[in-house]
Amino acid sequence: MAQHHLHSKEARNFAPFVLRMSENEAENLLAEIRWGSPSMQVCPWCGVMRKHYRKHKRRRWCCADCNRDFSVTSHSLLHGHKLSFKQLVLAALMFANKVKGSTLLLMSRDLGITPKTCQVLAGKIRESFLKNIDLAPLDGIVHMDGGYFCGKPRKPNCRIKMPADAIAKRFGRKKIQNTAKPWIEAGMTRENWERRADKRTVISICSSAGRGNGSARTMAFVCRSENAADVKRIAEKFITPGSIVMTDEGGAYGALSGLWEHYWVPHAERFSTPEGVSNNMAETFNSRLRRGEYGAFHGFRPKYLQDYAAEFAWRETNRKLSQRDQVLTILRGLLTQGKSEWWRGYWQGHHRKEELGLDYFLNRLT
Ligand SMILES: [Zn+2]
Incomplete structure (x- = not known):
């Protein structure tokens, strides 16, 4: 039986090197990733590539053309950071290793830096995923599914439904009808009930890597709900016409029949049909994001849900890369x-003022 990719040497081939790495080696690694050369640098101010004047003590260069200073991280997403280069490489390694998401406190303890610094660093890694995501349409067999995240009311400590006569006595039957206080009937506080306003759907699409190999590429978009209009907009832009699309029996997916060869699996009965129809690759993505929500982050905010969805889509797409390639991809981004x-x-x-979602990607395509 073939070895599982997570048990292979490639899944752990970079950690020993990073742990022994000196500050010089870390800087050289970043320089090679950024400029493709260990000895030549590209000045971010004027764009000239050559061997610039080295300022060894400050780990910077002075441009031989425009005379301005720069380091290996100047004018990149890491511009202005205060961490050592080794800490940056270590942070990327740890981020890649935590397959269901890395919490800020864990990163902070592992790296010996404050949770605030970790939040910004992790935010920048997610920003790089959002900006570098491959938006080319998927083809072949594509699985599609939506999952609900964010706005879930907490279970009340004591779930006592007020009997109708007690409600009438306290609020007056007429008042209840007029003001409509459904949280009372659900036995919740108003604040808890209103968490539902934060509810968002993440609709994911995954292309198949061949039978038994799981998904090849995953994309995920945050929408207000699992509705036919958004499903159609996603399919039109991100699934090649003529592809085979597999979904569950949700009413929103009826919009796919016509342009795409659409099959659906009745989830109320089974997860895949004898003919091989399922949307399990998209379910896998949802499940990974759900583990992140419950197990690592203990909740997402709607404003940043798209950032996390992009992170987990990256994790799903790159899960079979070697550890070294995963870290280099993060640093390159x-x-x-x-x-x-x-x-x-x-x-x-x-x-950031705006909440990102499907429209962010659609605007990038136009
Ligand atoms: Zn220059």
Whole structure:
């Protein structure tokens, strides 16, 4: 029987190297990832590639053309960081290793840096995933499914439904009808009941890597609900016409029949039909994100749910890469994007205003 990829040497081939790494080696690694050369640098100010003047003590270079200073992280997502280069490589390694998401406190304890720094660093890694995601349409067999996240009311400590006559006595029958206080009938506080307003759907699509090999590429989009309009917009932009799309029996997926060869599995009865129809690859993604929600993060905020969905789509897509390639992909994403749009000055009050979702990706395509 073939060895599982998580048990192979490739799944642990980078940690020993990173743990022994010196600061110089870490800097050289980042330089090679960013510029593709251990000895030549590209000045981020003027774009000239050559061997610039080295300032050894400060670990920076002075541009031989425009005379301005820069380091290996200048003008990238990591611009202005205060961490050592080794800590950055270690952070990427730990981020890749935690397959169901890395909490801030865990990162903070592992790296010896504050949770605030970890939040910004993890936010920047997610920003790189969002900006580097491959939006080319999926083809072949595509599984599609939606899962609900964020707005789930907590179970009340004591779930006592007030009997109708007690409600009438306390609020007056007429008043109840007029003001409609469903949280009372559900035995919850109003605050708890209103958590439902944060409820969002993550609709994921996964293309097949061949029978028995799971998914090849995964994309995930945050929508307000699992509705036919959003399902159609996702399919039109991100699934090649003529592909085979498999979903569950949800009414929203009826919109797919026509342009796509659409099959559905009745989840009330079974998870796959004898003919091989299932949407298990998308269910796997949902399950991974759900484990992150319950097991690691203890809840998402709607404003940042798309960031987490992009992170988990990256994890799903790259799960079979070697450990080294996963870490290098994360670092490449951080070093090849410009300065952070959403996380620079986060603790000084510069927060992203908008909640990202499906429209963010659709706008990028137009
Ligand atoms: Zn220059």
